[in-house]
Structure formats: C-alpha cells, structure tokens
Amino acid sequence: MSLIGADTFKWEDQDKRLNIMFRMNRNIKYGDNVVVREDEIAAFYRDGKVLAYMDRPDRYALTDLNAPIVGKLVKALSGAQQQAELIYLQKRAFDGKFGSKQPFQFRDKEFGMVNLRVFGEFRYKVSNPENFVNQFVGTLNFATSAEIEERIKEQMVLLIYAALGDMKNQGMGVADLASNLPNIEQVVLSKTNDHFALYGVGIDKISGLYVSLPDEVQKAVDTRASMQITGTNYAQYQSGQAMREAASNPSGGAAAAGVGVGAGIGMGYTMVDAMRSAQQQPAAGTQPPAPQQVLLCPKCGAANDVGAKFCNSCGTKLIVETIPCPKCGAKVSPDAKFCPECGNPMKATKKCPKCGTESPGSAKFCPECGTTF
Amino acid sequence: MPDIRQKVEEDRGLIKKIQLMVPGYRGYRLRDDLRDSDKMLRLELGKRLALQRKELEEFRQTMVTNNPLSKNLQPIGGIINQYKKVEGLLAHGESGYSGISADIRINVPELNMLYEYDAGMVDTINFVEQSIGSLRTAIDDNDDGRTAEQLKNVKMRITGFEEKFDKRISIIMGIGV
Ligand SMILES: [Zn+2]
Ligand SMILES: [Zn+2]
Ligand SMILES: [Zn+2]
Numbered sequence: 001m002s003l004i005g006a007d008t009f010k011w012e013d014q015d016k017r018l019n020i021m022f023r024m025n026r027n028i029k030y031g032d033n034v035v036v037r038e039d040e041i042a043a044f045y046r047d048g049k050v051l052a053y054m055d056r057p058d059r060y061a062l063t064d065l066n067a068p069i070v071g072k073l074v075k076a077l078s079g080a081q082q083q084a085e086l087i088y089l090q091k092r093a094f095d096g097k098f099g100s101k102q103p104f105q106f107r108d109k110e111f112g113m114v115n116l117r118v119f120g121e122f123r124y125k126v127s128n129p130e131n132f133v134n135q136f137v138g139t140l141n142f143a144t145s146a147e148i149e150e151r152i153k154e155q156m157v158l159l160i161y162a163a164l165g166d167m168k169n170q171g172m173g174v175a176d177l178a179s180n181l182p183n184i185e186q187v188v189l190s191k192t193n194d195h196f197a198l199y200g201v202g203i204d205k206i207s208g209l210y211v212s213l214p215d216e217v218q219k220a221v222d223t224r225a226s227m228q229i230t231g232t233n234y235a236q237y238q239s240g241q242a243m244r245e246a247a248s249n250p251s252g253g254a255a256a257a258g259v260g261v262g263a264g265i266g267m268g269y270t271m272v273d274a275m276r277s278a279q280q281q282p283a284a285g286t287q288p289p290a291p292q293q294v295l296l297c298p299k300c301g302a303a304n305d306v307g308a309k310f311c312n313s314c315g316t317k318l319i320v321e322t323i324p325c326p327k328c329g330a331k332v333s334p335d336a337k338f339c340p341e342c343g344n345p346m347k348a349t350k351k352c353p354k355c356g357t358e359s360p361g362s363a364k365f366c367p368e369c370g371t372t373f
Numbered sequence: 374m375p376d377i378r379q380k381v382e383e384d385r386g387l388i389k390k391i392q393l394m395v396p397g398y399r400g401y402r403l404r405d406d407l408r409d410s411d412k413m414l415r416l417e418l419g420k421r422l423a424l425q426r427k428e429l430e431e432f433r434q435t436m437v438t439n440n441p442l443s444k445n446l447q448p449i450g451g452i453i454n455q456y457k458k459v460e461g462l463l464a465h466g467e468s469g470y471s472g473i474s475a476d477i478r479i480n481v482p483e484l485n486m487l488y489e490y491d492a493g494m495v496d497t498i499n500f501v502e503q504s505i506g507s508l509r510t511a512i513d514d515n516d517d518g519r520t521a522e523q524l525k526n527v528k529m530r531i532t533g534f535e536e537k538f539d540k541r542i543s544i545i546m547g548i549g550v
Contacts, residue, residue: 167441186446190437193430205454354518365440371517372440 010035011088019145020090020126023137027083030074034060039091041126043133044073046084050130051076055091087133093125093204098153104161108174110317111217116177118160120185120209124152124201132200152201156188159195160209163187170365175221177211185209216310223315298331387488394421394495401484414491418538419463421498425505426456429527432512439515448524452531459535490541497537501530 009032015022028034028044036042036054043053052073054060060070062077077084103115126132136142140151163184164172172180185206192203213221295304295318302313310317317333325332327344339346351358357368365372388400395417401407433449479487508523 163441166437170440170442172442180442182447182450183442186433186450187437187441189450190430190434204457365442369444369517369521372515 006031006033008033008035009086011037011040016088016090018094020094021132021136021142021145021148022088023143024086024088028062028077028086029083030062030077032062034062034086036060041089041091041129043087043089043129044076044084045087045133045137046076046082048134048138050133051084053129053133055129085137087137089126089129089132091126093123094149095121095123096149096153097121098156100157100161104164106164106168106174108168111174111220114174114217115214116164116174117212118157118164118209119212120156120160120206122152122156122206123204124196125204126200127197127202128200130200131198135199152196152199155195156203156206159188159191160184162191164211174213174217175224177213178221178225181209181211184211216308216312219312220310220315220317387492390492391488391495394498401479401487407479414494415463418494418498419460421502422456422460422463425501426453426460428505428509429453429456432508435512436520439512440517443517443520445517445520445524448521448528452524452528455528455531455535459531459538462535462538490537494534494537494541497530497534501527501534504530 007026007028009024009026009028011022034042034054036057036059038057040057041053041055042060044051052070054070058069060066062070062074064074064078066074073084097120099119100117103117106114106116108114136148136151140147142148142151166187167180167184177184188206189203196203212218295306295308296302297304297311297314297316297318299316300311300314302311304312304318308318323332323346324330325339325342325344325346328339328342330339330342332339332346345358352366352369352371352373354371355366355369357366388398391400391414392398395413398413399406399410401410429449429452433446433453436443436446436449504523504526508520508527511519511523
C-alpha cells in the first residue's frame with residue numbers, strides 16, 4: 001500500500017562513495033518508504049536526538065501496517081507536527097589520513113626543545129549509530145562526512161601528542177622515536193576506545209605512523225644511529241664513506257693515488273690515510289676558510305656556521321664547554337651519556353637485572369626488555 | 374548392532390560438551406538442524422572470542438599505563454588484530470557464506486566426525502582462555518619477561534584455533550588432511 005504524497009528514500013550511489021554519513025535534504029514523514037541496504041544504517045533524527053535506527057537491509061514502509069518493525073518510529077511520526085530527518089550511515093570501515101597542523105613541542109634531554117610533526121593513517125567506522133548522530137549532527141550540526149573526518153583527525157593528532165608526552169615521561173627521547181613508532185601506535189589505540197566511544201566512532205587500526213623532526217635534528221639522530229649500528233666511531237665511519245666513494249669513482253683522486261676498483265681490504269687504511277692528508281692540504285688557489293666565521297666541529301673538523309647547534313657533517317652537538325672523559329680524557333659534551341671515543345659511561349647508569357643492558361640512571365624501564373627498575 | 378548404539382552414546386557425550394558452551398544447541402541431525410546448529414556454534418565461538426579480545430584490550434591499557442615503552446605492546450596489538458580477523462571469519466558465515474551448506478550430504482560417519490571436530494574446537498577455545506588467565510597474572514605482577522612468554526602462548530593458541538576452524542569443512546568432507 002502506498003499513501004498519496006508518500007516518498008521513497010534511498011541513499012543514491014553518487015552521494016555514497018566516500019561518505020560515511022549522508023544527511024537527506026528532505027524530511028521524512030508518516031507514510032514514507034525508506035530503503036536500507038546491506039552496508040547501511042538509517043537513523044531517524046528529531047529534536048536533537050535519534051528516534052530510531054534500522055540496520056537490517058529492507059524496504060521499510062513507515063505506516064501502522066509495519067508497526068512491529070518500525071513501531072517506535074511510526075508512533076513518533078504519526079503524532080508529530082514536526083517532521084524527522086533521515087540520516088544514512090555506512091557500516092564499513094573508512095581509511096583516513098592525519099597530519100599535524102601545529103607542531104608539538106617536545107622537550108628532549110639531549111636536543112632541547114624540538115618541534116615534532118606527526119603523520120599517519122587510521123581506519124575508523126561507526127561503532128554506535130546513536131552516539132554518532134547525536135554528537136556530529138545533534139551537538140556539532142555537521143552535515144558532511146568531510147567535517148566529521150576533519151574532527152576525527154584533529155582528535156587523533158591530540159591523542160598522539162598525549163601518547164608522546166606519556167612516553168617522554170617514561171624516558172623516551174627524540175632519538176628513540178623511530179624505534180618506538182609501533183609502541184606509539186599501540187598507546188594511541190589503547191586510548192581511542194575511551195576517547196571516541198562518545199562520538200560513536202571506533203578506531204580499528206593506526207598504520208604508517210611517522211614523526212618528523214627538524215632537518216638538523218634528524219641528521220644528528222641518523223648519523224648517531226648509523227654509527228651505533230656499525231659499531232664504529234666517527235673516523236672509521238668516514239673511512240668507510242671514502243672507500244665507497246673511491247670504489248664508485250675510479251677516475252677520481254683515489255685512482256690517481258694508485259688505488260682503483262678492487263683495492264684489497266688491507267690497502268684500505270693506507271688509502272684512507274692518503275686521502276685524509278690530501279684533504280688536509282688545501283688545493284692550490286683555494287683559501288682555507290677564515291676561522292672567525294666558522295665553528296669547527298670538535299670531532300670531525302668540518303666547518304659549520306657560527307651558531308649551528310649540530311655539525312652538518314657528523315651530527316655532533318656543537319657546544320663550547322666539554323668535560324673530560326674520566327677514562328680516556330676525550331672532550332665530551334656534558335649531556336653525553338657515554339664517551340663517544342671509548343664508550344665509558346659518563347653518568348650513573350644502571351644495569352638491567354634481567355637482560356644486563358645499561359640504561360641511564362634516570363630510566364624507569366629497561367629500553368631493551370621493558371623490565372621495571 | 375552394538376557398534377551403532379555405542380556411536381550414539383559417544384555422540385551424546387560430545388553434544389553435551391558443545392551444549393555446555395552453546396545454549397540451546399540441538400545437534401546436527403536433519404539438514405535444517407545442521408545449518409542452524411552450525412550457525413549457533415559459530416556465533417557462540419565468535420562471542421567467546423570477542424570477550425577474550427575485550428580482555429586483551431584491557432590488558433593493553435594496563436600495559437600502556439605501566440610502561441608505554443614495553444616491548445610487549447606490539448605483540449599484544451598483533452594478537453588483538455588477529456582476534457578481529459578470526460571473529461570476522463566466524464561471523465562471515467552469517468550472510469553470504471552459508472557455513473555448512475544444506476546441499477552437502479552428510480552421513481552418520483561424517484556427523485560423528487563433525488561432533489568430534491567441533492567438540493575439539495570448544496576445547497581449543499577453553500585452552501586459549503587458560504593462556505589468557507596466565508597472561509593476566511603476568512601483567513598484574515608487572516613481570517615483563519613472563520608477560521612476553523604468555524603473549525607468545527596466547528598467540529600460538531589462537532593461531533591453533535584459527536587453523537582448526539579453517540580446516541573444519543575440508544576435514545569433514547574428507548578432502549582435507
Ligand atoms: Zn662533525
Ligand atoms: Zn672516553
Ligand atoms: Zn633489560
């Protein structure tokens with residue numbers, strides 16, 4: 001049976017595609033038909049709240065004949081002067097990307113105040129249609145999915161900042177960020193339930209999380225990391241670089257010095273020494289840089305702009321004061337945890353009772369196995 | 374025919390085992406029963422998994438509070454994802470995939486095998502539950518080493534359950550190993 005003047009509502013494909021929500025631009029009334037498909041939820045909304053929602057696929061006629069199925073809604077519609085709105089929601093999960101607009105100021109023990117930015121992807125879906133509609137349509141008066149996603153993204157960034165803060169309090173520094181990204185994802189996921197349930201949104205997963213550091217900090221972190229991995233100090237690190245360059249460029253200086261591709265390992269150090277002394281002799285016609293205008297790196301000797309905080313070549317922190325290493329006497333930054341020359345711990349450290357890893361005296365947890373101290 | 378009577382008795386034991394977990398379970402007899410029983414069992418197993426996952430999500434929250442730098446956070450996140458996947462497998466039968474198709478002829482020997490197999494799945498899910506209990510103790514004690522061990526245990530057992538469910542139909546139909 002169809003009533004005169006009754007309309008049939010369905011979510012047209014062109015309105016659907018990437019939209020988690022669609023707010024019908026007409027009101028529904030008693031006698032209308034509403035089509036709900038497999039992947040949809042229809043929410044009926046009036047006076048700032050959801051009257052009813054239907055999440056089973058069917059064509060619903062909003063008449064007394066269907067009272068057992070749509071009873072609550074029909075009752076509300078038949079006695080009402082004011083009509084109700086129809087809002088469609090998608091059941092499937094959506095993928096969104098987030099990125100911070102404002103940097104997060106992270107106070108790091110070693111690098112000072114560092115501006116971080118975070119990027120990543122997340123998957124979300126409607127977990128509770130009533131809360132979803134009441135929050136986004138009722139409270140915020142959002143009409144489009146774009147507005148909703150924007151809000152979710154902002155909240156995601158805030159949750160990540162909160163996670164970074166928590167983890168920093170537990171001893172995570174800027175240099176540890178990259179290795180802790182999977183943990184950050186889990187910390188954020190553990191917070192999403194409490195945070196998004198109110199919005200009727202569930203966060204299924206966070207992936208591709210990335211924290212970007214200012215260039216100079218990133219460079220310093222990278223350099224240190226690669227030196228740690230290869231277990232070399234900076235001099236060895238640079239020899240390696242020089243050898244690689246020589247090997248890939250046989251017509252260059254190394255070839256001229258009698259060393260070409262295929263040079264034996266045993267010849268390596270001689271070659272490097274030769275190259276180093278060649279480097280230290282300025283080529284004819286070039287002037288050595290005026291010492292007052294540059295800051296020489298105490299470690300590798302590279303020239304840096306006055307005022308630079310980190311060496312542009314090896315990433316060493318450029319500071320004026322140093323303290324001598326009690327073991328080898330090398331000049332070490334007062335912030336350093338270990339002597340960069342001999343590896344002697346510069347500050348009180350504790351040994352993990354479980355795995356034996358050394359951590360700074362301030363650490364609350366073993367960075368290796370997570371044991372609480 | 375003493376053999377058949379014995380079989381029926383054995384079946385009763387297995388049905389009881391499943392009934393303890395699935396309220397209202399009638400057992401596999403007529404074709405409609407077969408389909409309904411299958412659906413009931415899958416839904417109940419899915420519910421049990423969802424409860425286990427909620428517990429794991431609470432554990433994750435505790436671990437985050439105790440130590441957000443713990444090496445155990447990533448594994449527990451992985452296990453939670455695996456649960457979501459297996460829950461999906463079980464629930465997917467609700468629409469589209471029809472579970473055990475009514476068109477498949479199942480005779481007495483296959484029915485017996487089905488009871489046996491499903492009783493085994495019930496055991497497996499209880500087995501997973503045990504390891505979740507041990508995991509809870511390790512987390513409450515704030516013992517990271519033991520937590521790591523128990524996480525591996527839970528992972529192993531839920532993987533076992535997943536494999537068991539995956540093989541279910543093919544084993545019964547005699548095409549599996
Ligand atoms: Zn340098
Ligand atoms: Zn030293
Ligand atoms: Zn340790």
